[in-house]
Amino acid sequence: MLTRKIDEALFESYSDDIPLILKKIYAARGVAESQLTLSLAKLITPNFEQLPAANTILTQALNEQKRILIIGDFDCDGATASVLAVKSLRLMGAKYADFLVPNRIEHGYGLSPEIVKLAIKEKQPDLIITVDNGISSFDGVALAKKQGIKVIITDHHLPSEFVPEADAIINPNLKNCDFPSKNLAGVGVCFYLFSSLKTHLLKQDYFTNNNIPVPDLRTVLDLVALGTVADVVKLDQNNRILIAEGIQRIRGKLCSPGILALLEVSNRKAETLQASDLGFSVGPRLNAAGRLSDISRGIKCLLTDDMNDARRYANELEEFNQTRRAKQADMQEEAQAIIDAQDEQSGKFAICLFSEEWHEGIVGIVAGKLKEDYHCPVAVFAQSGNDLKGSIRSIPSVHIKDLLDLVDRRHPDLILKFGGHAMAAGLSIKPENFDKFQQEFSNAIQSHLNNEIPKVELLTDGKLNASDITLKNAQLIADSGPWGQGFEEPVFFGNFEIVEQRVVGEKHLKLRLKPTNGTTIIDAIAFFQSPLESKKSTVAYKLSINEWRGSTSLQLMVEQVN
Numbered sequence: 001m002l003t004r005k006i007d008e009a010l011f012e013s014y015s016d017d018i019p020l021i022l023k024k025i026y027a028a029r030g031v032a033e034s035q036l037t038l039s040l041a042k043l044i045t046p047n048f049e050q051l052p053a054a055n056t057i058l059t060q061a062l063n064e065q066k067r068i069l070i071i072g073d074f075d076c077d078g079a080t081a082s083v084l085a086v087k088s089l090r091l092m093g094a095k096y097a098d099f100l101v102p103n104r105i106e107h108g109y110g111l112s113p114e115i116v117k118l119a120i121k122e123k124q125p126d127l128i129i130t131v132d133n134g135i136s137s138f139d140g141v142a143l144a145k146k147q148g149i150k151v152i153i154t155d156h157h158l159p160s161e162f163v164p165e166a167d168a169i170i171n172p173n174l175k176n177c178d179f180p181s182k183n184l185a186g187v188g189v190c191f192y193l194f195s196s197l198k199t200h201l202l203k204q205d206y207f208t209n210n211n212i213p214v215p216d217l218r219t220v221l222d223l224v225a226l227g228t229v230a231d232v233v234k235l236d237q238n239n240r241i242l243i244a245e246g247i248q249r250i251r252g253k254l255c256s257p258g259i260l261a262l263l264e265v266s267n268r269k270a271e272t273l274q275a276s277d278l279g280f281s282v283g284p285r286l287n288a289a290g291r292l293s294d295i296s297r298g299i300k301c302l303l304t305d306d307m308n309d310a311r312r313y314a315n316e317l318e319e320f321n322q323t324r325r326a327k328q329a330d331m332q333e334e335a336q337a338i339i340d341a342q343d344e345q346s347g348k349f350a351i352c353l354f355s356e357e358w359h360e361g362i363v364g365i366v367a368g369k370l371k372e373d374y375h376c377p378v379a380v381f382a383q384s385g386n387d388l389k390g391s392i393r394s395i396p397s398v399h400i401k402d403l404l405d406l407v408d409r410r411h412p413d414l415i416l417k418f419g420g421h422a423m424a425a426g427l428s429i430k431p432e433n434f435d436k437f438q439q440e441f442s443n444a445i446q447s448h449l450n451n452e453i454p455k456v457e458l459l460t461d462g463k464l465n466a467s468d469i470t471l472k473n474a475q476l477i478a479d480s481g482p483w484g485q486g487f488e489e490p491v492f493f494g495n496f497e498i499v500e501q502r503v504v505g506e507k508h509l510k511l512r513l514k515p516t517n518g519t520t521i522i523d524a525i526a527f528f529q530s531p532l533e534s535k536k537s538t539v540a541y542k543l544s545i546n547e548w549r550g551s552t553s554l555q556l557m558v559e560q561v562n
Contacts, residue, residue: 004028038244046196054168055200069125070099073132074290080227081131081187088194091215111140132186183234187227221246222255230283234486258301261314275482288320291361349446352438354381364391375456461490466518471554474543493540526558
């Protein structure tokens with residue numbers, strides 16, 4: 001275990017009204033006091049390079065009541081962005097604002113020619129807006145433009161050297177884009193587009209002239225919060241503001257009935273919602289539909305204003321989630337068997353797996369689980385038509401999109417297409433190229449790491465005195481969120497006596513611990529943990545709050561036991 005280093009200058013700079021425990025946590029994350037304010041007034045002003053062009057196109061489309069079609073991605077970020085776009089357009093007076101989401105098996109990812117053809121056949125759009133995709137959709141954009149359809153791309157994925165010839169592209173990661181935060185999720189980019197459009201329309205007296213109430217876009221921040229957390233983007237101040245505001249709305253039930261229904265089926269209370277509930281409970285249930293079928297049910301769940309409809313959709317999504325879990329368990333077992341059969345040297349720097357039996361919608365989750373187990377980049381492929389489709393999950397020391405760029409430049413015929421960002425990517429290859437890709441993938445990573453396997457140690461915020469392991473401090477930390485990628489929830493460690501332990505749910509361990517420097521006995525839970533043989537252990541843990549039958553108590557969430 002490693003302890004985070006505290007920035008002493010930052011620590012000394014904080015106001016006296018910040019509790020000592022939080023000062024240490026913030027200083028260890030390099031966060032200035034000015035970055036702790038999470039009010040909407042602190043949001044970065046939209047200044048994307050091509051916003052003026054997008055606003056002009058959208059204003060004309062609204063004035064002329066053009067048919068506007070949203071093309072989303074088949075994950076939670078894409079679903080929330082799709083709903084946000086449709087809701088925002090309708091609030092702004094659009095009569096023909098609809099969505100269409102690709103089926104990952106039939107149409108592939110993004111604005112593909114296949115989805116453009118389907119859009120023309122079923123929706124006859126005048127304008128297509130992509131959300132959470134499009135930056136690599138060269139052929140689809142070209143086909144839409146050829147058919148006289150205008151295209152606005154909103155995306156957050158990293159662009160290649162060239163970009164599609166859309167009418168406007170809103171992406172903080174474009175080379176000439178000065179927007180300071182490059183960490184927006186797709187739904188965050190979408191929110192900024194419509195915030196900017198609202199301001200543009202106000203200046204033109206559009207709402208007054210058309211007798212339309214000025215929309216309050218705070219009403220879609222629940223969607224922004226959900227999509228941002230689920231996409232595991234870095235939580236800089238801007239993203240934390242968006243999430244914090246969205247969570248406040250959900251806690252007050254000023255949100256989509258679909259989110260409330262999904263919280264119900266996952267046995268989570270809206271009133272005490274934390275960002276982690278969105279990431280571990282709501283997001284996976286939305287994603288399950290996109291993984292196994294298409295995510296339109298999830299979009300309908302979030303789009304409806306009727307609670308009964310929302311509950312019906314949420315129950316369908318829960319059924320998909322149960323099926324997904326079963327398939328995932330089978331795939332993980334099979335993947336582990338393949339790894340176990342390989343020689344010891346393989347999988348040292350990277351793991352690359354394929355089975356004809358695997359489901360392409362679940363390869364990303366399996367890759368993520370194996371990455372956590374083996375602490376190296378993992379690529380998992382499934383058969384998709386005549387090709388193999390894969391998902392890669394990476395580690396902090398390997399920027400996987402840049403690495404795929406490198407492999408593609410060295411071997412131009414190896415990868416059919418790819419896209420992604422630092423920690424995750426998707427790609428397609430020919431089946432006959434799997435062995436070659438497996439070798440080149442591993443070689444590129446080994447070279448990038450200079451033949452040194454990264455050391456993986458749990459990063460903690462140090463030891464707490466027994467007197468500081470309290471419900472009050474657990475609440476203080478919970479209230480100081482949202483926590484997540486890039487602003488990690490604090491983990492502490494200490495020496496404990498194991499007073500009692502018992503297995504719950506067949507694979508988890510319920511513990512009662514006593515700090516060696518204290519007398520209070522504390523409840524703890526360790527997920528996927530076998531019974532402990534030692535009576536004393538070094539335990540890494542998070543301070544958490546357990547709610548049971550209306551009462552709250554301190555519970556340690558065990559991260560590691562040595």
